[in-house]
Amino acid sequence: MRYSAVSLLRQGLAGQTGWPQAWRSPEPKKSYDAVIVGGGGHGLAAAYYLACVHGMRRVAVLEKSWLGGGNTGRNTTIVRSNYFFPESAAIYDFALRLYEGLSQELDYNIMLSQRGILMLAHTEHDMELMARSVNAMLLNGIDVELLDAKQVRAEVPLLNFAPDARYEIHGGFTQRRGGIARHDAVAWGYARGASGLGVDIIQGCEVTGFDIVAGRVTGVQTTRGAISAGAIGLAAAGHSGVLAGMAGFKLPIQSYALQAMVSEAVKPILDTVVMSSATGMYVSQSDKGELVFGAGLDLYPSYAQRGNLPVEREVIAGMLEMFPAFRRLKLLRAWAGLVDVCWDYSPIIGPAPVQGMYLNCGWGTGGFKAIPAGGWMLAHLLATGQHHPISAPFDLSRFETGRLIDEAAGAGIAH
């Protein structure tokens, strides 16, 4: 069903009883042309683009728990493309441009709010490095602006401009096209779009092994039976290493817990996204009014989907230092997602060491903003067996050739 004012009116008159399910939940078939492991944003987007761009309809997405229940439903919903290296700017801006048209394309409101994203500089040295980053980003074609302290104060007067502030604000830079989107809606919109084009979305179906014959993958073993596949895409974020282990190879990835939290809901007080290089934290206000915030990783390997108190305390202390007015707010919830961090803080997209298998992983702490691009690139690989020009630099081989895309310092956020 197409969602529109007419369908809303019609369903309203019918007592809201006629809405169909947004996507089908079929039994898995014995065989597909392509199987995607992981029903988060990246996997669902890949399935959608496989069907609508490449015309492949015998496609399945296998999700071990529920759709969008991993990092897609656990992130702080920030979208941006303010990256230092040309390769990164190309892929993240491709994602942002797709996000800009996604609500219309999917006929599903992803609530994209391009409210801008402001990164703070706290010393003169920060400002000099920031000017360098901003110049690089401008050369990459990204809409960023360097701001002085007065301009930052005019944009976000709530920030701590007190004379005794621990982290004095010297300025910052903003990307006006950055902002936030409704994370669940991105997963649900892609799922609905893919399902409508014939893709089977199978929840509660965990992959337990791969069938590999003479170095080529021919299918997957799952908790709901064996499924043969012409090509397999892995989009499992923090669990990519587990899948790689099943297929007999290792990845340059370490999984960590990344915490996020929300405050109680309050009236509109913050109309942009703010990040700080000194405290490493980022905060925005959701449409419900909650402050959504997070910062660095719990820096030891974890599959626990929960973090620990020392980091939570640091995150909150960082936010209160930046926004003293927030100190009376109550914390509503805290949680964590499993992030798959690469050594150069750039993703891995490309063929796996097993033939017929393709990787989309290593997005680390920033996978949500990249969902449309990650899906597009994985779909291209699954359909053609070849890299899209934008994904080629992110091939797994870069760790052997040494041609890393080192966004650890360049990505504009603290890790």
Added chain:
Amino acid sequence: MLLIPCPWCGPRDEPEFKFAAEPALRPTSDVSDAVWADYLYLRTNEKGFHREVWSHAGGCGQFFLLERDTLTHTIHRALKPGEPS
């Protein structure tokens, strides 16, 4: 909060420690790029039982081997370097 048993200082709170690496043997310098990349970058990244090198950075400064579960965060035991496991 993890309570980590430093083999020298006894149990201390998590913020005193730093996770360092999965243990690995450094290959000789005449190996192929693939072997070198494996040593530098590839990880088993185990879900469950995991052997790790940690340092008591905010304490005695020593490195040690920690046996830990990455799914439950259970700490099994800590070993001094060279201590037979």
